[in-house]
Amino acid sequence: xxxxxxxxxxxxxxxxxxxxxxxxxxxxxxxxxxxxxxxxxxxxxxxxxxxxxxxxxxxxxxxxxxxxxxxxxxxxxxxxxxxxxxxxxxxxxxxxxxxxxxxxxxxxxxxxxxxxxxxxxxxxxxxxxxxxxxxxxxxxxxxxxxxxxxxxxxxxxxxxxxxxxxxxxxxxxxxxxxxxxxxxxxxxxxxxxxxxxxxxxxxxxxxxxxxxxxxxxxxxxxxxxxxxxxxxxxxxxxxxxxxxxxxxxxxxxxxxxxxxxxxxxxxxxxxxxxxxxxxxxxxxxxxxxxxxxxxxxxxxxxxxxxxxxxxxxxxxxxxxxxxxxxxxxxxxxxxxxxxxxxxxxxxxxxxxxxxxxxxxxxxxxxxxxxxxxxxxxxxxxxxxxxxxxxxxxxxxxxxxxxxx
Ligand code: PMP
Numbered sequence: 001x002x003x004x005x006x007x008x009x010x011x012x013x014x015x016x017x018x019x020x021x022x023x024x025x026x027x028x029x030x031x032x033x034x035x036x037x038x039x040x041x042x043x044x045x046x047x048x049x050x051x052x053x054x055x056x057x058x059x060x061x062x063x064x065x066x067x068x069x070x071x072x073x074x075x076x077x078x079x080x081x082x083x084x085x086x087x088x089x090x091x092x093x094x095x096x097x098x099x100x101x102x103x104x105x106x107x108x109x110x111x112x113x114x115x116x117x118x119x120x121x122x123x124x125x126x127x128x129x130x131x132x133x134x135x136x137x138x139x140x141x142x143x144x145x146x147x148x149x150x151x152x153x154x155x156x157x158x159x160x161x162x163x164x165x166x167x168x169x170x171x172x173x174x175x176x177x178x179x180x181x182x183x184x185x186x187x188x189x190x191x192x193x194x195x196x197x198x199x200x201x202x203x204x205x206x207x208x209x210x211x212x213x214x215x216x217x218x219x220x221x222x223x224x225x226x227x228x229x230x231x232x233x234x235x236x237x238x239x240x241x242x243x244x245x246x247x248x249x250x251x252x253x254x255x256x257x258x259x260x261x262x263x264x265x266x267x268x269x270x271x272x273x274x275x276x277x278x279x280x281x282x283x284x285x286x287x288x289x290x291x292x293x294x295x296x297x298x299x300x301x302x303x304x305x306x307x308x309x310x311x312x313x314x315x316x317x318x319x320x321x322x323x324x325x326x327x328x329x330x331x332x333x334x335x336x337x338x339x340x341x342x343x344x345x346x347x348x349x350x351x352x353x354x355x356x357x358x359x360x361x362x363x364x365x366x367x368x369x370x371x372x373x374x375x376x377x378x379x380x381x382x383x384x385x386x387x388x389x390x391x392x393x394x395x396x397x398x399x400x401x402x403x404x
Contacts, residue, residue, distance in 0.1 A: 017355060022338035024353055034058055035247075035373045040350060046378050048308075048368045049352035051185075053217050053325050054290065054297045055373025056247035062286045066248075069282030077275045081264065085275035093285050097252050100292060101223060101232065105260035107253050110276050112212050112241025113139040114269040115251030117146065119208070119237060122267030124149040129176035131165050131205070133157065133191065135184050135360050140210060149177075156184075156360070159195040166203040174204035182214030182225035186360055186367060188326030190214070193229040201234060208237040215291075216245030217325055222291040222298055242276075245291065248283035250276040300372040301325055304379055308370060311383035317390075320365065328354070329366040329386075337364025343389035349382050 017023050029038040035057040036047050056062050069089060079085035090108055097106035109115040120143025124130065130144050134153035144151040155161035166173040178200040180191045193209060200207040211224035219227030222245075226235050236257060242250040253260065263270060276284075290297060302325075309323040320328040331337040334355050341353040344366075352367035359365045368382070 022334065022341070022353065022355065027350070036371050036378060038350075040345065043345075043348055045345065045348050045350045046374075046382060047350050048370065048374070048378075048382050049350050050369060050371065051213065051244035052247065052371045052373070053213075053245045053301055053369070054247070054287070055301075055371040056245070056287045056290055056297075058373075059247070059287070059290065061290065062247055062283050065286035066279040066283040069278035073278035075279070076277050079274060080271055081275045082271045087275070087278060087281075089278055089281040089285070090275055093281055093288070094252075096285060096288055097254055100221075100288065101238070101254045103254050103256050104258040105255045107260060107263060107270070108276065108281070109251040109253070109270055110273050111249060112239070112243055112251035114273065115239045115241065115253055116140050116210060117143045118263065118267040118269035119239060119253050120144055120149075121147050121269060122263040124177065129169055129172050130179065131162060131169075131176060132179040133181065135186070136179060136181065137185070137210065137212070140179055140181075157189065157191055159192055159199055162196060163199050163203075166199065166205060169203075176203070176205040177208060178205045179208045179210070182209055182211040182218065183324055183326065185213045185326055186328060186354055186358070186365060187320040188324040188328050188367075189321035190218075190225060190324060193225050193235075194231055197229070197231045197234050206236045207231075207234065208239070209235055210239045212239070212241045213244060213326065215240040216287075217298060217301065222295070242280065242284040242287070246284045246287040248287060249280045250284055297372040301370055304370045304372070304374045304376075307376060307379045308368060308382060311379070312368075312386060315383060315387050317386065325370045327368040327370070329368065331364040331366060334364045337366060340389050341366060344385055347385040347388060349385040 027040060029040060031039040035052050035055045038045055038047055073087060077085040077087060094106045094108050109118050116139040124147035126148030128149040130149045130151035132140060132151060132153055133156055135156045152165060154165050169176060180196050183190050197207050209226055214224040216222045218225045221227060226232050226238055237253060237255050239253045240251060242248040305325050306323050309319060309327050312329060313319060318330040320330055331340060337353055344351060354365040354367050
């Protein structure tokens with residue numbers, strides 16, 4: 001196949017999005033006004049489709065730490081952790097993660113994507129067995145694929161299906177790697193981690209959890225869903241990102257196995273890329289401190305999530321999961337999804353439009369994600385916009401109330 005064939009294939013992917021009005025790549029945030037508002041075109045818009053769960057991107061302590069790091073250590077490291085790119089700030093942040101989790105090992109990577117790639121390419125070899133949740137993020141699939149391991153998916157959030165697949169592996173289940181996420185970012189549903197972990201351990205498999213969307217958001221101390229499920233002492237690897245609750249760029253992996261550190265010698269996505277910039281590390285470190293010391297952020301986030309979930313349900317919208325910081329509205333067709341998405345934007349509300357194949361089930365999703373920094377007035381404005389753009393949803397709600 002030639003390069004021009006490849007371009008034709010890419011153009012086909014673009015065309016599959018439908019008309020220009022369903023193309024999310026055309027959205028540019030012209031000016032960022034705050035952690036919950038931006039100018040899109042010339043319209044001030046409430047952002048309810050980010051991953052800024054704790055709303056820390058404009059937090060004074062985070063900005064101050066990023067700015068101090070920028071001025072004291074420069075704009076970039078210009079090198080790999082393996083060479084000139086290991087600064088004291090990288091090592092200090094790794095220690096902070098290890099201490100926060102109470103584990104011997106933590107590693108920092110340049111993005112969340114590279115964290116999963118780096119861990120999986122570091123520990124898997126051709127022929128190794130992996131059983132992963134079917135809704136796993138692309139970087140988990142990519143890490144498995146590039147490593148050459150044999151991987152197969154269990155049905156999303158279905159512990160019995162995991163058990164079936166491990167049983168079928170026979171002796172090879174021992175030493176296999178089972179992978180799940182905490183909070184799934186498209187549907188906003190959470191994994192039954194205690195059950196998945198128990199099954200993995202029963203078969204002698206390792207267990208890895210990606211807490212990209214759940215770190216800072218779940219668990220008494222904000223450590224994520226592994227903390228909430230009470231499995232911190234059993235899970236083998238936890239990965240996460242700085243690009244969501246931690247309001248920065250980069251990623252982390254923690255492990256109860258001290259050998260995690262050996263990845264520094266053999267993980268290509270860790271070695272063959274520049275280390276995160278001092279400003280990114282400064283921001284992430286200050287945001288981590290906020291997760292540790294400001295539980296009110298998590299409380300605000302949950303209050304906002306509950307208000308939006310209640311408001312959209314009462315307005316007749318079909319929501320994909322119980323309340324969580326990600327609230328996915330199911331829409332019957334991609335055309336209707338694109339229409340509502342655009343209409344919301346005209347009313348000054350930005351959500352994520354998710355179309356197949358990115359939408360894991362059904363025709364389309366309007367993905368709303370909350371921030372601790374949203375005000376109740378903003379949440380009410382979002383609900384009002386949803387009611388205005390799809391009055392038929394309200395009619396459905398009224399009918400179902402009348403029928404009860
Ligand atoms: N894991 C999951 C579950 C994600 O959703 C994402 C990004 N959306 C990543 C990893 C990658 O993180 P990053 O954007 O920081 O590279």
